[in-house]
Amino acid sequence: MTQGAQQGIDLTARLLLDKGDGVIVEGPTYIGGLAAFDAYEPTYYEVPIEEDGMDITKLQKALMQHQVKLIYTIPDFQNPTGTVMSVEKRQAMVQLANQYDVVILEDSPYRDLRYTGENLPTIKSFDTEGRVISLGSFSKILAPSLRLGWLTAAPELLAALTALKAAADVESSHLVAVAVDTFMNDNDLDAHIDAMKQVYQTKRDAMLNALERYMPKDVHFNHPDGGFFLWLTLPEGFDMQHFMTAELLPEYNVSLVPSHHLYASKSIENGARLNFTNVSEATIESGIKMLGQALNDALHPAQVNQI
Numbered sequence: 001m002t003q004g005a006q007q008g009i010d011l012t013a014r015l016l017l018d019k020g021d022g023v024i025v026e027g028p029t030y031i032g033g034l035a036a037f038d039a040y041e042p043t044y045y046e047v048p049i050e051e052d053g054m055d056i057t058k059l060q061k062a063l064m065q066h067q068v069k070l071i072y073t074i075p076d077f078q079n080p081t082g083t084v085m086s087v088e089k090r091q092a093m094v095q096l097a098n099q100y101d102v103v104i105l106e107d108s109p110y111r112d113l114r115y116t117g118e119n120l121p122t123i124k125s126f127d128t129e130g131r132v133i134s135l136g137s138f139s140k141i142l143a144p145s146l147r148l149g150w151l152t153a154a155p156e157l158l159a160a161l162t163a164l165k166a167a168a169d170v171e172s173s174h175l176v177a178v179a180v181d182t183f184m185n186d187n188d189l190d191a192h193i194d195a196m197k198q199v200y201q202t203k204r205d206a207m208l209n210a211l212e213r214y215m216p217k218d219v220h221f222n223h224p225d226g227g228f229f230l231w232l233t234l235p236e237g238f239d240m241q242h243f244m245t246a247e248l249l250p251e252y253n254v255s256l257v258p259s260h261h262l263y264a265s266k267s268i269e270n271g272a273r274l275n276f277t278n279v280s281e282a283t284i285e286s287g288i289k290m291l292g293q294a295l296n297d298a299l300h301p302a303q304v305n306q307i
């Protein structure tokens with residue numbers, strides 16, 4: 001048991017990464033993952049995310065060209081894009097990790113939150129050499145403030161990680177673990193997740209519906225099958241960070257996460273993460289309407305002809 005999936009990321013990084021060591025991350029990726037890795041000053045190799053997960057051709061190229069110790073991936077309803085890695089890519093990633101002797105960190109806190117389609121096997125299920133560390137969490141299915149998650153790994157890695165965990169905080173809180181255990185004995189966690197999924201699916205649909213109606217034609221968005229997030233792509237050259245701080249927040253009181261922060265390379269400015277789970281349907285409708293107006297004004301300012 002860990003203090004959330006976040007501690008699993010930190011412990012893995014602490015075990016495997018010394019200053020300058022190679023780590024492959026998705027572009028874009030989870031901002032808290034980058035924060036955990038940054039502390040160990042690794043060398044990042046950023047592999048783009050496609051509709052069906054990490055670009056495996058570019059992953060192979062990175063592994064061929066560089067010394068890499070760790071691949072960090074979020075295969076299910078990725079934070080921030082909402083994409084899911086295909087089964088073929090999961091298998092290919094394990095094969096590449098075997099070939100290049102790399103550990104995979106499979107971080108999957110949104111895995112149980114699928115609203116449409118079929119669940120795919122974990123990357124860990126294809127692991128033949130004990131090189132996949134996988135992370136789960138109660139944060140997205142029960143409550144984030146519990147700070148309770150779990151880490152699964154082969155015995156040798158697990159022993160090393162357990163020793164690091166003992167050094168960090170001895171053990172996770174028994175009080176919290178017993179509370180979660182009691183909740184699961186007295187209640188049906190699956191039924192709880194099913195109820196949550198219905199709420200989140202309705203909100204996802206509300207956001208997609210609003211995006212269809214209010215986004216300018218040159219703004220693209222994806223249709224995730226689960227999780228918390230979807231991804232907006234603006235025309236090349238658009239600076240989302242500047243747009244948010246200069247216009248969207250002060251003028252419209254709408255916020256999103258600009259892509260800049262979600263790339264290890266900090267090189268992509270024209271994207272954004274939208275969260276559809278944490279506000280009401282009414283707020284989604286009004287927020288997306290205002291975002292659409294603001295983007296339309298920014299992308300297509302009215303032509304004024306002076307006579």
Ligand SMILES: Cc1ncc(COP(=O)(O)O)c(C=O)c1O
Nearest residue numbers: 004005006030074079137139149
């Ligand atoms: C991909 C990913 N990993 C890990 C975490 C951290 O989760 P926890 O609350 O279990 O530490 C988050 C939380 O947002 C996340 O999105």
